[in-house]
Amino acid sequence: MNILENLQLVVVGKFSYGAPDIYELRSSIPNLCGIIGGVRLDIFLINILMRFDRMEDYIKILSKTSYYIIAKDGFAYQMSPFIYDVNFKASEETTKATTWISFPDLSLTFFVKEVLFSLASVVGKPL
Structure with missing residues (x-):
C-alpha cells in the first residue's frame, strides 16, 4: 500500500508534548539529523510527516x-x-519498534536482498 501511495520513504515524527513551528522544523531537522538528500516536511495531525x-x-x-x-x-x-x-494512529502510542538484525558468519552466497529479507522476515517486516 505504501508503494502505491508513494509513501515508501516516509517517517512520522511524533511529538509527545507539543512541537515547534513547522517552518522552524523545516530548517532544523535536516541539519540536526544529518540529512544529505531532500526531505519534505508536512503536518500530519499533531505530528509531522517526513518524505x-x-x-x-x-x-x-x-x-x-x-x-x-x-x-x-x-x-x-x-x-x-x-x-x-x-x-498509524496519532492518538495512540505505537506498539511497533525498529530493530537492527545482524547475521554474523553468514556466507557471502546469502548476501542477496531477497535472501536477507527472507531471513529478517522471521522477526518482522524488513526495510
Missing part, C-alpha cells in the same frame, strides 16, 4: 529512538521517528 528522497536518510533518521529539537523559544521538544503505515 525522504534517499534511502540512506530514511535509515539514518530511524537509527535513533528520539531527537531533541531546540526551538527559538528555548524549549527542547522530543521527536520520536516511526515508520509510516496506513494503520
Whole structure:
C-alpha cells in the first residue's frame, strides 16, 4: 500500500508534548539529523510527516529512538521517528519498534536482498 501511495520513504515524527513551528522544523531537522538528500516536511495531525528522497536518510533518521529539537523559544521538544503505515494512529502510542538484525558468519552466497529479507522476515517486516 505504501508503494502505491508513494509513501515508501516516509517517517512520522511524533511529538509527545507539543512541537515547534513547522517552518522552524523545516530548517532544523535536516541539519540536526544529518540529512544529505531532500526531505519534505508536512503536518500530519499533531505530528509531522517526513518524505525522504534517499534511502540512506530514511535509515539514518530511524537509527535513533528520539531527537531533541531546540526551538527559538528555548524549549527542547522530543521527536520520536516511526515508520509510516496506513494503520498509524496519532492518538495512540505505537506498539511497533525498529530493530537492527545482524547475521554474523553468514556466507557471502546469502548476501542477496531477497535472501536477507527472507531471513529478517522471521522477526518482522524488513526495510
